[in-house]
Amino acid sequence: MRVKLAAGNWKMNGTRAALAEVDTLVAEHGAASVEVLLCPPATLLGAMAERIGDAQIAVGGQTCHPEASGAHTGDISAEMLADAGATYVILGHSERRADHGESNDMVRAQARAALAAGLKCVICVGETEAERDAANTLDIISGQLAGSIPDLSTGESLVVAYEPVWAIGTGRTPTLDQIGEVHDYIRAELERRFGTGVGRSVRLLYGGSVKPSNAADIFAVSNVDGALVGGASLKAADFGGIIDALEQA
Numbered sequence: 001m002r003v004k005l006a007a008g009n010w011k012m013n014g015t016r017a018a019l020a021e022v023d024t025l026v027a028e029h030g031a032a033s034v035e036v037l038l039c040p041p042a043t044l045l046g047a048m049a050e051r052i053g054d055a056q057i058a059v060g061g062q063t064c065h066p067e068a069s070g071a072h073t074g075d076i077s078a079e080m081l082a083d084a085g086a087t088y089v090i091l092g093h094s095e096r097r098a099d100h101g102e103s104n105d106m107v108r109a110q111a112r113a114a115l116a117a118g119l120k121c122v123i124c125v126g127e128t129e130a131e132r133d134a135a136n137t138l139d140i141i142s143g144q145l146a147g148s149i150p151d152l153s154t155g156e157s158l159v160v161a162y163e164p165v166w167a168i169g170t171g172r173t174p175t176l177d178q179i180g181e182v183h184d185y186i187r188a189e190l191e192r193r194f195g196t197g198v199g200r201s202v203r204l205l206y207g208g209s210v211k212p213s214n215a216a217d218i219f220a221v222s223n224v225d226g227a228l229v230g231g232a233s234l235k236a237a238d239f240g241g242i243i244d245a246l247e248q249a
């Protein structure tokens with residue numbers, strides 16, 4: 001039985017004033033029947049974890065360095081995220097891959113470090129629009145899965161997010177059939193590599209312009225175990241609507 005997961009990626013948004021949204025989420029969804037995760041900018045991580053207190057909302061980082069410490073100005077290690085209260089980290093988001101040149105090898109190294117620090121990894125994969133138009137989607141996903149996911153992954157420690165790059169922040173989403181095709185493919189790839197026990201227990205999230213109005217349809221697709229949500233996770237009312245839809249799925 002996979003526990004459904006609603007994950008919010010705040011990206012580079014939010015100052016301490018935004019923690020008021022977290023108060024609302026705690027009040028209205030702090031004991032949800034699905035798992036809820038918020039990944040704020042690193043500057044807010046500790047304060048958010050404190051604010052959440054005992055409520056059932058996890059916090060996570062948005063990336064981490066593969067090393068535990070050292071001369072890496074501006075970077076943050078997995079240990080530091082864990083020390084600030086994180087239990088998850090998003091890795092390989094397409095914005096990190098594009099803006100910071102993070103390759104599959106780099107993402108795999110980050111994931112190894114995260115696992116060693118006791119963090120669960122949300123590893124993102126997804127094709128660009130040109131790759132989909134060229135009918136290369138499944139090949140791209142296959143390469144990203146093989147290259148980005150470390151061998152040590154388990155059903156407990158690994159979450160895979162399918163995020164078509166062209167759907168992130170654009171208001172566009174794939175058809176439900178397209179989402180289902182990729183999620184079924186990811187499930188089959190994970191079962192082939194890790195065996196059915198692990199392969200069937202890894203949670204698969206869809207990400208890309210999820211909002212309260214389309215969440216229920218997306219959550220009804222096979223092998224969709226939740227969502228990774230960007231823009232709509234910034235407001236408690238919107239993210240709460242997505243959590244509600246996931247609870248009812």
Ligand code: PEP
Nearest residue numbers: 168169207208209230231
């Ligand atoms: C994301 O950044 O992971 C994302 C899915 O963004 P949005 O929901 O805004 O498309």
